[in-house]
Amino acid sequence: xxDFSVAEIAQGFRVKLWRGERMCLLGMDVxxxxxxxxxxxxxxxxxxxxxxxxxxxxxxxSYDQPAGAAVTGGRxxxxxxxxxxxxxxxxxxxxxxxxxxxxxxxxxxxSLDGKLxxxxxxxxGLSLDPVTYxxxxxxxxxxxxxxSQAFAEKFGDRPELIPDKASAGLEYQKANxxxxxxxxxxxxxxxxxxxxxxxxxxxxxxxxxxxxLNEPDIVARLERLGGRLRAIIDNSGEHGKHDSAESKAAARxxxxxxxxxxxxxxxxxxxxxxxxxVKRNGKPEQVLFGSTNFxxxxxxxxxxxxxxxxxxxxxxxxAQVFEEAxxxxxxxxxxxxxxxxxxxxxxxxxxxxxxxxxxQSSALSLNPVGAxxxxxxxxxxxxxxxxxxxxxxxxxxxxxxxIGRPVFSYGVxxxxxxxxxxxxxxxxxxxxxxxxxxxxxQPFRREWSGGQGINIHHKFIxxxxxxxxxxxxxxxxxxxxxxxxxxxDNLMMIEDSKVATAYAIEALRMFDHLHFRTLMKETFAPAAxxxxxxxxxxxxxxxxxxxxxxxxxxxxPGSQKEKDRRLFSS
Numbered sequence: 001x002x003d004f005s006v007a008e009i010a011q012g013f014r015v016k017l018w019r020g021e022r023m024c025l026l027g028m029d030v031x032x033x034x035x036x037x038x039x040x041x042x043x044x045x046x047x048x049x050x051x052x053x054x055x056x057x058x059x060x061x062s063y064d065q066p067a068g069a070a071v072t073g074g075r076x077x078x079x080x081x082x083x084x085x086x087x088x089x090x091x092x093x094x095x096x097x098x099x100x101x102x103x104x105x106x107x108x109x110x111s112l113d114g115k116l117x118x119x120x121x122x123x124x125g126l127s128l129d130p131v132t133y134x135x136x137x138x139x140x141x142x143x144x145x146x147x148s149q150a151f152a153e154k155f156g157d158r159p160e161l162i163p164d165k166a167s168a169g170l171e172y173q174k175a176n177x178x179x180x181x182x183x184x185x186x187x188x189x190x191x192x193x194x195x196x197x198x199x200x201x202x203x204x205x206x207x208x209x210x211x212x213l214n215e216p217d218i219v220a221r222l223e224r225l226g227g228r229l230r231a232i233i234d235n236s237g238e239h240g241k242h243d244s245a246e247s248k249a250a251a252r253x254x255x256x257x258x259x260x261x262x263x264x265x266x267x268x269x270x271x272x273x274x275x276x277x278v279k280r281n282g283k284p285e286q287v288l289f290g291s292t293n294f295x296x297x298x299x300x301x302x303x304x305x306x307x308x309x310x311x312x313x314x315x316x317x318x319a320q321v322f323e324e325a326x327x328x329x330x331x332x333x334x335x336x337x338x339x340x341x342x343x344x345x346x347x348x349x350x351x352x353x354x355x356x357x358x359x360q361s362s363a364l365s366l367n368p369v370g371a372x373x374x375x376x377x378x379x380x381x382x383x384x385x386x387x388x389x390x391x392x393x394x395x396x397x398x399x400x401x402x403i404g405r406p407v408f409s410y411g412v413x414x415x416x417x418x419x420x421x422x423x424x425x426x427x428x429x430x431x432x433x434x435x436x437x438x439x440x441x442q443p444f445r446r447e448w449s450g451g452q453g454i455n456i457h458h459k460f461i462x463x464x465x466x467x468x469x470x471x472x473x474x475x476x477x478x479x480x481x482x483x484x485x486x487x488x489d490n491l492m493m494i495e496d497s498k499v500a501t502a503y504a505i506e507a508l509r510m511f512d513h514l515h516f517r518t519l520m521k522e523t524f525a526p527a528a529x530x531x532x533x534x535x536x537x538x539x540x541x542x543x544x545x546x547x548x549x550x551x552x553x554x555x556x557p558g559s560q561k562e563k564d565r566r567l568f569s570s
Contacts, residue, residue: 004498007569008122014569015105015122019498020505021141021186022096022130027088027568028105033551036109036541039083041118043106044091047099055091057082061114061538081116083108085538085550087565090509093128100125110541130186132499136349137309139499140186141506142292144303144455162296167238169214169245169296170252183300187292190306191299194276194288195221203281204228207322209273209488211476212293214245222253229257232273232325236266245295265329267358269486273325274298274306274476277318284315289490291385291459291476302457303383303510305474305503307492314344314352318490321356325488332488333358340364341493350496357477357491362393362484365491369461369479370394372471372493373402376463379567381507382411383458386478393481395461408563410511456510462503466567470500 007016012031017024028040038061043052056075060082091103103126107119132139161179163172174180181188198204199221208222208231222229231253233239239246254262265271276288292304309315324335332338338359344352355365371394373380380402390396402409460474477483477491494500539550554561 002498003127004501006124006126008124010120010122013107013120013122015103015124016569017103017124017126018501018505018568019126019128020090020509021132021139021502022128023090023092023505023509024101024103024126024128025088025090025505025508025568026103026105027570029087029565029569030107030551033549033555034109035543035549036111037107037119037549037551038110038116038538038541039079039085039108039550040089041079041083041106041108042089042091043080043104045102045104046093047097047101052102052104054078054080055084055089057084057538059536059538061540063537080106080108080118082538083116087551087554088508088568090505090512092509096128096130098127098129100127110544112543114540114544132502133349135310136346137307137311137352137499138190139502140188140190140306140308142187142299142302142304143183143185144301144510161300163214166212166214166295166297167241167244170216170219170248172216172296174216180300187290187304187306188299190288190308191218191276191292191294192221194278194286194308198228198278199224201280202228205279205282206230207275207277207279207319207326208232209271209275209322209325210234210246210249210294211239211270211272211274212246212295212298213249214295215299218294219249219252222249223256226256227258227261229253229261230322230326231257231262232271232322232329233262233264234266234271235264236270240264240266263326265325265488267325267329267332267486267488269358269483270488271325271329272476272478272483272487272489273321275318275322275490277315277322279315279319284312284319286310287315287318289318289475289492291457291474293457298457302455303506304457305460305506307474309344309352311344311346311349311352313346314354317342317344317354321490329488332356333360333485341368350494350499353493355491355493357484357489358486359484362481365477365484366394366479366481368493369473370398372463372473373398373461376402376407377469378464378467379408379504379563380411380461380463381409381465381504381511382461383456383507383510384411384461384479385457385459386480387411390478390480395479406558406563408560408567410507458506458510460503460507462500462507465497465500465504466570468497469495470497471495472500472503474503 004019014029016027042055045052057077057079058075060077104121104123106121109117109119161175163169198206205228206225211234233246233250238244250262274293278286288308290306292298292306298304321337324332338356342354459478463471472494475491477489542549554565
């Protein structure tokens, strides 16, 4: 196998583990499921542990009292008693430890008297090392769980975590209790670690490109750099107003770094980069970039990603982009930096390809994206924040062609009415984050909607993650023709299965989280909004319930559910 996946097959029962960013995807499959199969139990033993501990389910077959009283929305039911009726599951440890995680997956059966019987087991181990490629590249995601049962259980359903207006961010008094670290997750840690290391060493200097900039602790760190900081901060639209957080941040940094060290621009449209270049003794050493704005929503509410590349070759490329943007942003599109893809190749590491906008032609950056989608033979998973606003161009047209092709696809984009989730069956559903804030089906509890603004801000596309031809496109680019021809942005393509798998698992984590809301709204709200929602239970075998088995729809030949079942266990 490799260092990010491992699999085993035993008498038609297959289990595969996939390493994500501090999470593990488990894919299960059964060639010929028995009629009494009611799901899978999953047990895990952490590094250094002595015993397997079952993962818990929120649902059960039945409850000793009414569901509203018996189930709080917490994961109360051991999967040994309440197996997962899914062919894939994501284990998201609270605090990942170095070393091997061992997983024991069992087929669970139910006899006619309703008793569970444990069937064949498979045990596998995989390291969930938090670092993607040590010394070279590290991917970090935000948790995007402000609107979730996990958040409601830990922090309550009406928290005061973010300002009502973005312009008030720098004066906002943040809450205590570690909630921001929990929500910011790996992306926040990468950002804070990089800045703290630069602050601590006087030989380091920092070049910053920022769009949204209203997180007070981040701005305070930038101030601590003093004259070792240069910054370019967007001044488009609301950002250009004198009372915006970006204008306030620019004024503060001009005091600590010096007025000539801070510039405002928006290229032809937006200064949309979210980039930090770190130099040591004047030589570029590492670069941080991605979709995550240095703001309350960017770090703590939205689904986002950041990447740190610790390769001088990549840092030097971004340093050149900063220099040209600092010197003459109005003519950047005519600069050779904006007129080609740039290859960064370090021996023994995956090749990185970068493209910088604005370009004179958006086809330069977007044609490879569309071609990768069209050429995918196994899967396409994507999250493109503003896809609904893209009327044409290679990205939109290729994704539209994708629906109906014999390729497993899954995607989510922001929509004027909420979020559009392109589900595995090819249909599109709408997600309203406020839905569970007002009405949640049993056994789920009320959730915070996350405040005003979008919740999904990723811009990535993953093609054929499980194959040697895997590709990931990501960065700050919205993957739209207008942005590529007008905005200051970056786009990275990496051909690497390990990185692609990390993004694929992030995609599944988000999509399953949102698909539940789509399902609940479609099931309960339109039919009988005046009635209390139904309780949710696990399905018993057909011989007991008289209803189709939970797994039947996943064995329909040629269906997307069949592709789903096979893809993640193969």
